[in-house]
Amino acid sequence: MAPKKVFSSYFLTEDAQxxxxxxxxxxxxxxxxxxxRAEFLRRVKGVHGIICDSACQVDAETLDAAGDTLQVISTHSVGYNHVDLAEAHRRGIQTGHTPDVLTDAVADLALTLILMVLRRVVEAAAVIPTGQWCNQPTWMLGRQLRGKAVGIVGLGRIGEGVAQRLRGFGVSRILYSGRRPREEAALRVGAKFVSFDELVRQSDVVCICCSLNGSTYHLFTYDVFKLMKPTAVIINISRGGVIKQEDLVSALANKIIGGAGLDVMTPEPLPTDSHLLKYPNCVLLPHIGSATVEAHEAMGHLCIDNLQAGLEGKPLPHPIPQ
Incomplete structure (x- = not known):
C-alpha cells in the first residue's frame, strides 16, 4: 500500500518530522x-492529510484543490476561524486543533504586555541608545498593577491563567464577562461575573481572552472605548478581529484610553505604515503568544495525534467543536 501523503504549510520541528x-x-x-496561495493549492493536491497553522486559510477552494483523498485537517493552533468547518464537515473531513497546551505561554505574555504598557517599557528602552536619560523625579512615570481592577473578557483556560497570575500582583479586583458565568473557574481565582459594559467601565486593565466568533467580532468599538476610564489600558492576546482597529487608533489619537498592548492585530503582518505604530503607549508584538519551546513541542504532538487518528479512520482526540 502506498504511504499516506501529508502536506504541512509550515516547517515542522525535528521531533515532529x-x-x-x-x-x-x-x-x-x-x-x-x-x-x-497558489503554491499552497498546488501542493495539497491529492494529499490525505493537511497540517496547517492559523495563517493558512483552509476553505472550499483548498478542499477542492486537495480532492477526494483528503481525510483530515490538523491545525497547529487553538483557534480555528481559518478553517471552513461547515464545508469540511459536509465533505466528511475530520478537523482537529491543539487546545490546552498554550495556556501558560499566552497567559505569561498577557502579563508581560500589561506590565510593558503600565510601566512604559518600550518608551523607556528607546531612550537607552540616545543617551538622553533624565533625572527629573516625574520622568517616565508609569503605573503599578497593585490595587488596580482588572477585567478579563472570557474566563476560559487562558483567561483563568491570566487571573491566576494577577493575584500575585495584588490587584484589587478581578472582573470577568462572557456568555455565561464560569462559577468554578471564578471561585478558583476570586473573579466576579459582571456585564460587559460594567467590566469596561470599572476596569483599569481590560484583557481580551475570548475566542473570535460572530458575537465577538469588532466587540471593541469607539463607543466601547469611550466607556473605559481615560487611564485604562486594553490588552489583546486573542484575535485581532475582536477589536475594530481603526476605532482603537482613534481612541489612542484622542486620548480616550491610556494605552494598548497587542499581540494580535489586523492584518498580520501589520503594515509598516499602520497608524498604530505612531503611539508610544501602544505596545505591539508579532503574535508570539504561543512562541515557547515547551508550547510548540506539546502542540506538535497534539497535531500529529489528530493527524494520525484521522488517517487511520478513528475519532480525533482533539476535534474542533462543531
Whole structure:
C-alpha cells in the first residue's frame, strides 16, 4: 500500500518530522515564511492529510484543490476561524486543533504586555541608545498593577491563567464577562461575573481572552472605548478581529484610553505604515503568544495525534467543536 501523503504549510520541528517518518507518511512541508496561495493549492493536491497553522486559510477552494483523498485537517493552533468547518464537515473531513497546551505561554505574555504598557517599557528602552536619560523625579512615570481592577473578557483556560497570575500582583479586583458565568473557574481565582459594559467601565486593565466568533467580532468599538476610564489600558492576546482597529487608533489619537498592548492585530503582518505604530503607549508584538519551546513541542504532538487518528479512520482526540 502506498504511504499516506501529508502536506504541512509550515516547517515542522525535528521531533515532529521524525515522528511522522516513523509512521510511514509521505511528508511534504513548506519552508517559506509566507507560503504563496497558489503554491499552497498546488501542493495539497491529492494529499490525505493537511497540517496547517492559523495563517493558512483552509476553505472550499483548498478542499477542492486537495480532492477526494483528503481525510483530515490538523491545525497547529487553538483557534480555528481559518478553517471552513461547515464545508469540511459536509465533505466528511475530520478537523482537529491543539487546545490546552498554550495556556501558560499566552497567559505569561498577557502579563508581560500589561506590565510593558503600565510601566512604559518600550518608551523607556528607546531612550537607552540616545543617551538622553533624565533625572527629573516625574520622568517616565508609569503605573503599578497593585490595587488596580482588572477585567478579563472570557474566563476560559487562558483567561483563568491570566487571573491566576494577577493575584500575585495584588490587584484589587478581578472582573470577568462572557456568555455565561464560569462559577468554578471564578471561585478558583476570586473573579466576579459582571456585564460587559460594567467590566469596561470599572476596569483599569481590560484583557481580551475570548475566542473570535460572530458575537465577538469588532466587540471593541469607539463607543466601547469611550466607556473605559481615560487611564485604562486594553490588552489583546486573542484575535485581532475582536477589536475594530481603526476605532482603537482613534481612541489612542484622542486620548480616550491610556494605552494598548497587542499581540494580535489586523492584518498580520501589520503594515509598516499602520497608524498604530505612531503611539508610544501602544505596545505591539508579532503574535508570539504561543512562541515557547515547551508550547510548540506539546502542540506538535497534539497535531500529529489528530493527524494520525484521522488517517487511520478513528475519532480525533482533539476535534474542533462543531
Amino acid at each position: 521524525k515522528r511522522l517518518g516513523s509512521l510511514g507518511y509521505d511528508l511534504d512541508q513548506s519552508s517559506a515564511d509566507q507560503l504563496p
